[in-house]
Amino acid sequence: MKQGFNDFxxxxxxYLKYITKVGFKELFIDVLILVCLAxxxxxxxxPIGLLRDLIRSLFITFVQFNAVIGSIYNWIFNVISAIVxxxxxxxxxxxxxxxxxxxxVPVEGTYTLERKDEINLKKDxxxxxxxxxxxxxxxxxxx
Numbered sequence: 001m002k003q004g005f006n007d008f009x010x011x012x013x014x015y016l017k018y019i020t021k022v023g024f025k026e027l028f029i030d031v032l033i034l035v036c037l038a039x040x041x042x043x044x045x046x047p048i049g050l051l052r053d054l055i056r057s058l059f060i061t062f063v064q065f066n067a068v069i070g071s072i073y074n075w076i077f078n079v080i081s082a083i084v085x086x087x088x089x090x091x092x093x094x095x096x097x098x099x100x101x102x103x104x105v106p107v108e109g110t111y112t113l114e115r116k117d118e119i120n121l122k123k124d125x126x127x128x129x130x131x132x133x134x135x136x137x138x139x140x141x142x143x
Contacts, residue, residue, distance in 0.1 A: 051077075
């Protein structure tokens with residue numbers, strides 16, 4: 001669970017970088033995908049609501065619910081539903097945008113971002129050496 005949350009935070013950070021570099025067509029498609037993920041994640045309210053009603057009907061046979069206890073009971077199950085819905089959204093987001101394992105399914109015309117976890121000093125040194133070896137234009141008399 002902790003690893004899934006860490007992956008979600010990383011993927012969200014990379015997604016924000018990714019979304020700033022796409023065109024309007026890809027942006028529209030990505031927004032539609034996010035809306036679909038949110039709708040699918042909200043489906044967890046149904047089974048939790050059924051479970052809430054089942055447990056409430058079992059309790060009512062033995063104990064009488066007054067208004068305060070009923071509202072607290074509903075509030076607890078609403079909080080549980082919201083938490084489970086957020087977990088489901090994080091899981092679906094990680095499955096769709098998995099930047100950590102380079103498994104991002106690109107939309108037509110887009111590209112994936114490269115991971116740069118390690119700083120490669122050798123590449124930077126080679127670039128500085130290449131910049132110093134730039135050939136100057138030759139004079140008219142020189143050949």
